[in-house]
Structures are given as structure tokens and as C-alpha cells.
Amino acid sequence: MTDSASPADSANAAAAEEIAEAAALLAFLEAQRASVLAIIDGLDAVQLATTVLPSGWTPLGLIEHLDHAERHWFQDVATGSAMPLPWPEDPDENDDAADEHHEHADDDHDTRAVYDAAFTTKRPAEVVFAFYRDQIERADAVTASTPLSSLPIGQHNGDGAEDVTDLRSIVLHMIEETARHLGHLDVVRELLDGRTGLGPR
Numbered sequence: 001m002t003d004s005a006s007p008a009d010s011a012n013a014a015a016a017e018e019i020a021e022a023a024a025l026l027a028f029l030e031a032q033r034a035s036v037l038a039i040i041d042g043l044d045a046v047q048l049a050t051t052v053l054p055s056g057w058t059p060l061g062l063i064e065h066l067d068h069a070e071r072h073w074f075q076d077v078a079t080g081s082a083m084p085l086p087w088p089e090d091p092d093e094n095d096d097a098a099d100e101h102h103e104h105a106d107d108d109h110d111t112r113a114v115y116d117a118a119f120t121t122k123r124p125a126e127v128v129f130a131f132y133r134d135q136i137e138r139a140d141a142v143t144a145s146t147p148l149s150s151l152p153i154g155q156h157n158g159d160g161a162e163d164v165t166d167l168r169s170i171v172l173h174m175i176e177e178t179a180r181h182l183g184h185l186d187v188v189r190e191l192l193d194g195r196t197g198l199g200p201r
Helices: 007-040 059-077 125-145 167-193
Strands: none
Touching (some): 007 059, 007 125, 007 167, 059 125, 059 167
């Protein structure tokens, strides 16, 4: 007669597997975030606001886009609501809650996709970086308290919405999105001052 696991043992094993999976995924996401900041470390205010590629985005504008992406996915989508932006809404400025694939953001007054504008910002670097770190902290609080299998409470109204099935898919998306823009920043850093190979990975 073969031994079989009890329902409680099976549930405990599944929970342990999900915890290990979450730790691995979040380690990859944190590595991408750290690399983003490392690659632009040492750029001055002029360089951060410099357009290098024909598409017209700036390094600081791309960081602000990542700010909004963290906020949109881990707050608007995962939890159904987001903390107010720390600055007044500017109708003349692009809201970077949508990525370059023209994904729609939530339809509230704070998140608005503008498709044809480059990622730029009028805000000073210290404000943008502080917002990025704050959004990462809030995202980490969500992932620390929510199982990967949890269904999103909010929704993403753009391309790929059907793929957003649980928190796991949100974490995977943000690994992909952050890594994509990390590559953009890597190229622009080399064009700005010739430095390459920056970041922990």
C-alpha cells in the first residue's frame, strides 16, 4: 500500500511552492528595477532631460513612465484603486500609465493614455526618482500581502487585458516592461557618455 499525502499536506506543499515562486519572480523584478537606477546614476539634469533617439523620449521621462507603470499595474489593476498622484494633473503633459504598445490606462481622471507623445517630463529629477521609489515600495507591499494566484480587483483596459489573470501575470508583465525599458536606457547611456555595463546584472 502506498502512502498518499493528506489534503492538508498537499495544501501546505502548494503554498510553499507559491511562496518560493513569488520570491524568485520578485527577485528578478527587483534586479531589473535596481539596474534601471544604476544605469542612469551619475547623469546630470541636462543629460536626464536630453533626447537622444528620434522617438523623442528622455531618460527622466522614461523613469516617470515606469513610475506610472508600477502604480497602474500594482495599484489600479491588482487592488482596484491607486493613491492620488503627488502633483496636480497637467492636461498638456503625457500620462505614462500606458506603455509604448498603446495600452489603455484606467479611465479615471488621473490615468490617461496619450499615444503619440514621447516619454518626457517637466518635473525635476529628485521628484521623479522619489515617486519611482515610492511606487516600488507600494508595489512591494501589495506583493508581500497578496498570493500570486489572487485575481485582480481592478482591470487593465488595453491590449493584453485578457492575459491579466492574476497577480502572477502582473509581476511577469512588470519584469518584461522594466527589462524592455532597461535596454532602452542602456543604449541611451552609451550614446550620452560612452559608459556601458552598468548595473548589478
